[in-house]
Amino acid sequence: MPVATHCVETAAKAFGLGRDESLKLSLATEEIFSYLSSNVCRGESVDIRCVNGLSYVRVEFRFSVSALDMGALNIAASVTCDNDDDMPEMGLAIASRTIDRLNIMAERQNRVCLAIEKDKDYPSVPETPLPPAVVKGLLTAETPDTEGVKIYVTRVNQGPPDPLRPPFFQYPGKVADMVAAGDCQIVTAVDARGECAGGVLFRFRTARIVEVFGPHVFCPAREGEIADMLLTACIARIARTKAIGIVNLTGMPLSVRGQYELLGSLKYSGDDGKSFVRSWYYRLLHEDPGYLVFTDAILKEYLEGEFKRLFLAREIRDVHDQGEIKEVASIFSTEMLREGSTAVLSPLWPGADLDDNVKRHLRFLKDEAINNIFFNLDLGIYWHASLMRVLIDNNCRPALIIPFGAQADMLIFQYDRTEP
Amino acid sequence: MTEPNLDLLVPAYVREFEPYIPSKPDPELQRLYGCDRLYRLNNNENPLGPPPGAQEVIRGFHPPRGAVYPSGDSYYLRREIAVRHGIDPDQIVVGNGANEVIAFVIKAFCGPGDNIITADKTFAVYEWVAVFSGIEARVVPLKEERFDDREMLQRIDNATKVIFLCNPNNPTGTYWSRDTLKAVLDEVGGRQIVVVDEAYFEYVEADDYPDGISLIKDYPNLVVFRTFSKMYGIAGLRIGYLAGDIKVVDMIRRTCVVYSVNGLAQEAALACLRDETGHIRRTRELVREGKAFLCAEMSAMGLPVIVGEGNYLIVKLKGSDTLAYRKLMHEGIMIRPMTGFRYPNHIRVTLAKMDAMEAFVAALKKILA
Numbered sequence A: 001m002p003v004a005t006h007c008v009e010t011a012a013k014a015f016g017l018g019r020d021e022s023l024k025l026s027l028a029t030e031e032i033f034s035y036l037s038s039n040v041c042r043g044e045s046v047d048i049r050c051v052n053g054l055s056y057v058r059v060e061f062r063f064s065v066s067a068l069d070m071g072a073l074n075i076a077a078s079v080t081c082d083n084d085d086d087m088p089e090m091g092l093a094i095a096s097r098t099i100d101r102l103n104i105m106a107e108r109q110n111r112v113c114l115a116i117e118k119d120k121d122y123p124s125v126p127e128t129p130l131p132p133a134v135v136k137g138l139l140t141a142e143t144p145d146t147e148g149v150k151i152y153v154t155r156v157n158q159g160p161p162d163p164l165r166p167p168f169f170q171y172p173g174k175v176a177d178m179v180a181a182g183d184c185q186i187v188t189a190v191d192a193r194g195e196c197a198g199g200v201l202f203r204f205r206t207a208r209i210v211e212v213f214g215p216h217v218f219c220p221a222r223e224g225e226i227a228d229m230l231l232t233a234c235i236a237r238i239a240r241t242k243a244i245g246i247v248n249l250t251g252m253p254l255s256v257r258g259q260y261e262l263l264g265s266l267k268y269s270g271d272d273g274k275s276f277v278r279s280w281y282y283r284l285l286h287e288d289p290g291y292l293v294f295t296d297a298i299l300k301e302y303l304e305g306e307f308k309r310l311f312l313a314r315e316i317r318d319v320h321d322q323g324e325i326k327e328v329a330s331i332f333s334t335e336m337l338r339e340g341s342t343a344v345l346s347p348l349w350p351g352a353d354l355d356d357n358v359k360r361h362l363r364f365l366k367d368e369a370i371n372n373i374f375f376n377l378d379l380g381i382y383w384h385a386s387l388m389r390v391l392i393d394n395n396c397r398p399a400l401i402i403p404f405g406a407q408a409d410m411l412i413f414q415y416d417r418t419e420p
Numbered sequence B: 001m002t003e004p005n006l007d008l009l010v011p012a013y014v015r016e017f018e019p020y021i022p023s024k025p026d027p028e029l030q031r032l033y034g035c036d037r038l039y040r041l042n043n044n045e046n047p048l049g050p051p052p053g054a055q056e057v058i059r060g061f062h063p064p065r066g067a068v069y070p071s072g073d074s075y076y077l078r079r080e081i082a083v084r085h086g087i088d089p090d091q092i093v094v095g096n097g098a099n100e101v102i103a104f105v106i107k108a109f110c111g112p113g114d115n116i117i118t119a120d121k122t123f124a125v126y127e128w129v130a131v132f133s134g135i136e137a138r139v140v141p142l143k144e145e146r147f148d149d150r151e152m153l154q155r156i157d158n159a160t161k162v163i164f165l166c167n168p169n170n171p172t173g174t175y176w177s178r179d180t181l182k183a184v185l186d187e188v189g190g191r192q193i194v195v196v197d198e199a200y201f202e203y204v205e206a207d208d209y210p211d212g213i214s215l216i217k218d219y220p221n222l223v224v225f226r227t228f229s230k231m232y233g234i235a236g237l238r239i240g241y242l243a244g245d246i247k248v249v250d251m252i253r254r255t256c257v258v259y260s261v262n263g264l265a266q267e268a269a270l271a272c273l274r275d276e277t278g279h280i281r282r283t284r285e286l287v288r289e290g291k292a293f294l295c296a297e298m299s300a301m302g303l304p305v306i307v308g309e310g311n312y313l314i315v316k317l318k319g320s321d322t323l324a325y326r327k328l329m330h331e332g333i334m335i336r337p338m339t340g341f342r343y344p345n346h347i348r349v350t351l352a353k354m355d356a357m358e359a360f361v362a363a364l365k366k367i368l369a
Helices: A002-014 A019-040 A067-073 A091-098 A146-158 A172-180 A220-238 A254-259 A297-309 A354-367 A382-393 B026-033 B052-059 B063-067 B075-085 B098-109 B125-132 B149-154 B178-188 B246-253 B263-273 B279-300 B321-330 B354-368
Strands: A047-052 A056-064 A101-106 A111-119 A140-142 A185-190 A196-204 A209-217 A245-250 A261-269 A275-284 A291-295 A314-318 A331-337 A342-349 A372-378 A396-402 A410-415 B092-095 B115-119 B136-140 B160-166 B193-197 B222-227 B240-244 B305-307 B312-316 B346-350
Touching (some): A002 A019, A002 A047, A002 A056, A019 A056, A019 A111, A091 A101, A091 A111, A140 A220, A146 A209, A209 A220, A261 A372, A261 A396, A275 B321, A291 A297, A297 A314, A314 B026, A331 A354, A342 A382, A354 A372, A354 A382, A372 A382, B052 B263, B075 B240, B075 B263, B092 B098, B098 B240, B115 B125, B125 B136, B178 B193, B240 B246, B279 B305, B279 B312, B279 B354
Parallel strands (some): B115 B136, B115 B160, B160 B193, B193 B222
Antiparallel strands (some): A047 A056, A140 A185, A245 A275, A261 A275, A331 A342, A396 A410, B305 B312, B312 B346
């Protein structure tokens, strides 16, 4: 234990994290290491790796886990389904409180990666505003240098406020580090004198889906031209990558909305208690080869309607529980995003306790004051369909489908906080 | 059973490469999209099929010959091609489609740290093969829809081994004239291999369009690709070839796996070359008619087109090309969305028979209404 915590604390400081942040990361490491050693992989080795993400430090715990102990990987493992019981404290939950993000992923060969991240502190956008952009003549789309990145981010912040804009846009230095680390890319439109007329930021949201912010246009008189140029340049950069689709949740000018398809909307609750609706726009980058997807009968009509609306070619196959033997404990991967008060759950392993496990997670996340709870189901994995009815019974509703967002399409359920 | 550790076994440039997903077979697509017929306007196939002589070869293939290995180096076909171009048969390598000869060239000339140069909006396979072979692909933006000769020359450095030119370019139909090509070859001066992919050679009627093979004697660093998949209509048999200087081809041949070209394809290709029924003329007439019709219809619909040589043209839409693909598929029309060619909001349409052209226009009007 001392080796693990000292290693993480030292690495975190060396990677530029402040003293307090390094300590919090070290504390989270202590909790996780202790929990894994006593509950998940007793007597087995745990590989710990510290990664310098430039704008954050990431600690990865990799280990093998036997089927018997897998249930302990649920972040809500020790939470009871009974609301009257006190929730016992446990390692993963405590750890999740001191860091910014926690994620559990299944890897090859029965290996599991549990990752935690702590962000660096950055100064926010300078209070002295930049003078308005005066753009003349022909524009070109180019990849900005560090200074160009900071000017772009600063100008985005000088525009109208947007509650949907991610907080990292408030920190130009952070975005510069994100670009340097390869966590995102930016394309800006500049004139011959180098004046920035607009920009677009994009990053991989999942292995195959790219999230696009913008295009942000700083020269309203030429909005259509600039937005189109930036979106075209953005797509050109990702057209021959692993990306199969792009989503846009914020900052899209009206002039390019016709280039996207509306997937649907999710309702979010902010830290201030105010709620807002976020529309998800999507664009497929490839031909749709057609797919087989699985559903519980309860959602067949919904899926048929959505696939018809989106012109997606899908063969929808019903999945029925016919009494086959199941593992005892199911596992959900949890992505906790403290910033934004959001948790995204994805089923990793099927089990006979799906209903109880969903209830445990919902109770745990509500107790953690997580406002926005989502379940991502992969419609290409047959047993995910057995969660559909369970989720609906637990006040979750199917909100939208991201084509090719997973192995096949991803169906996002949103937990309805207005439940009785 | 222990699974292999693919993270350790597979090079990162292979792991990170996203494999191309080919279309499903037509019956599967028709079932999924709910259409009872499908016009294939996505792959620039020749709707007339192969010339009559090649059709006869295919019909007459004697089944027991399926047990016999083909000529491992396409012996008779290389001799026929050589005679027609006045070159030595050993200046030719035949491959399982032109795609295979692209891989031959990159394997022969490129090693770790090397790079190739091509355009950003062109046939993707040059770039793909380089990337999944661990070779840097430098893609130069087209200039006014054509390969930018000056910029491509600028991007050459000591690690540049091959320059790929698609002439005429798929998908824009633009081409380098004989003078432009020779000027570039003069400037390169033998320091790099220059590949000219002439997959659509037989479609070009412009006077200043160069016959790359005729330039090989003056430029031994020039390698020319041709295919039987487009004009000659035997895409399903997979056969194409490259031609180059005898010493250059001798190096390329070292990277080939012999016997990759089946015997039926070799015989059908021979028959294609010997066609005297006017197959090329008929196909060109069909393309001219389709091109004029589509240009007029697209103009009437207010949709800009990019059109040049070849049996295809590009239409610029106001919205997403991939959405248009899905909508058109539901109408029984398969086109090529151009996002993968870095042309978002554009579709490429194969010029085909008039019933297909009319069906495409009707479907496009319907989905844009």
